[in-house]
Amino acid sequence: MEFGEDILGAPYEAAELMLRPDAEGAVCATLVRRLVPGAERAVLYIHGYNDYFFQTNLADHYTALGFSFYALDLRKYGRSLRPHQSPNFVRDLAEYDEEIDEAVRIIRELDGHRKLLLNGHSTGGLVGALWAGRRTGRGVVDGLFLNSPFLSMPAGQAVRTVGGPAVTAIGRLAPTRILPSSLNPHYTHSLHKDHKGEWDFDLTLKPAEGFPLYAGWLAAIHQGHRRLRHGLGIDVPVLLMASTRSVSTTKWHNALHHADAVLRADDIAAQGPQLGRHVTVVRITGGMHDLVLSGEAARTEVFAELDHWLAAHLDVRPADARPVAAQPAGENA
16 A cells, blocks of 8 residues: 555545455545644544545645544545446445544554544445444544534435335345435535536536435445434544535525535434434534535634534644645635
């Protein structure tokens, strides 16, 4: 394993993590890093569904606080997707433990960081929380920040109750069956600078229409939600953030810039107690689904709340802040 130049350019580096092959063949994940010389703390970011790491403003914030920044593009996502693979497909979210464990080993043992924060967004928040629950008592992570984590299906209770077992059965019998997708392209359009947003990212890695929705993957999500409902028992502090409201629309509406257009924010917040004993829930006024890509006022609130929580639970103080090199022009609007 060697780190080389990342698609984002300096100061980001990337390394391919070779994993155990699955039924489709060779499998890898990609670890991106931005080191802060002498840093004892690090953060590992895990992206959401139909996503990959490109949120350099998030990395800027952490490195300014003295954290080395790492991000995983999980198997079959973003930098890690290979031509022979079904995008995003796994049959059990525990499959991701392999790349998370390896990333943690690199961060702690090879790069020498003593403290580690896990930061997960959307599906990455669910994946990270389940992983942390399985690693309780091992001391491998010191805190979690979950940004609009995918802790509940964006549907009514009746639909979840009836639909869950049906999807699980289909996923078991025909895991690669493609299901009708309800991904709203307007959400991606609300983010991208070429449409109605302010951010620049690769639309081939994060397409507005999304990738195929496989029955086996959706069944794995349902299985993860069942585990969550039984309680994960995470033994480190958790910060859970969600917007104050959600919006559901099949047409463009300006509310997409001020609400969660993917998940039900109230349902996310309600699941907080199932994560562990030390959970802080914060609601962000005007927050979008990826809170750190929200409008300026909302994302300023996100970072202020994160800083307050880091000071209280990870003893991160303003004195830890370090100067950050200017970001190359044009990466983000």
